[in-house]
Amino acid sequence: MSISALDEQAALIVIDLQVGTVANPTAHPAGEVVARARELLAAFRRRRLLVVLANVDGTPAGRTEYSEGARDFPPEWKQLLPELDQQPDDVTLTRRTWSAFAGTGLAVLLTEGGVTQVVLAGMATSFGVESTARDAYDLGFNVVLALDAITDPNPHAHDNSATRVFPALGQTGPVSEIITLLGER
Template identity: 35%
Template sequence: MTAASELDPARTALVLVDLMERIVALPLEPRKGTDVLFAAEGLAAAFRAAGAPVVLIRVERPGVAEQPPGSGFVQGLRREGDIEIVKRTVGAFHGTPLDERLRRRGVRTLLFGGIATNMGVESTARAAADLGYGLLFAEDAMAALTEAEHEASVRLDFPRLGTVVRASEVAFAAG
């Protein structure tokens, strides 16, 4: 597995899950949604500056005429050139073009952040592992509905799938 300090921007993508107004506003643990968003925005800026893809994933409820208020990305998160994926299941690979779009760009490593750690993030990460991607998890760019749920993913599950890091540890390899 690639260490966080050795990321290749040509082969690494940032995947941010469900950073939507209504989800960021939920009571979350071990940190507030606004804290998750702050860390995620910092990572997104670093990835964009390095020329690495930023993938923004949001959920839409299937079979409803209108999505609930706050179902868009938090204002200011999306930038021109970002990859936007709309999922209709817990994870973002099933029934979406995510894998195809990543492979077309030569991406082999994914760095995850988002809400909820144990739901959308973990489900998407498990599918990514099954598809052969190398995985990194920015622990401080995630939260869940309870601290116990977040900790179970971060301490028990994610280390079996990849490497858990802090956002401040993420850097790209020199030239």
């Protein structure tokens, strides 16, 4: 499905484009995902719309098949990519959860700012991006997923999220379509 419209008060949330995540193998070239995210960042900043840069610095305390509790990531691992050209007006969120909403106050910040729609980009499709999209949808935000600015370590997980989960949570399309819609507002 293509994107039908962008709300007047849309925000861009870029998830986990940081040193540690882009160093891992991904389903799509990380450099291309970062380049598309940069295009979105520039377009949102030109229109003075809210930009949120979310990174992750560890894991929560729960036991999983992968670990026995909370982990801290090395300081260099969690650094946002310089290519994102972080600006003073950008909101930065550091978390230990999959979703950019969990425990960060993001929902309040967006609601108080009058934001009604979020555009999502980043990594990993089936973890941080999908979790954030699910929470945004559940909180009543209109959700847009920039499919060519998202990737995952697992191609099958990416495809499942992009083709089965995301259409139930919002609208999907390429960065070029989002930028065109921003220009039409």
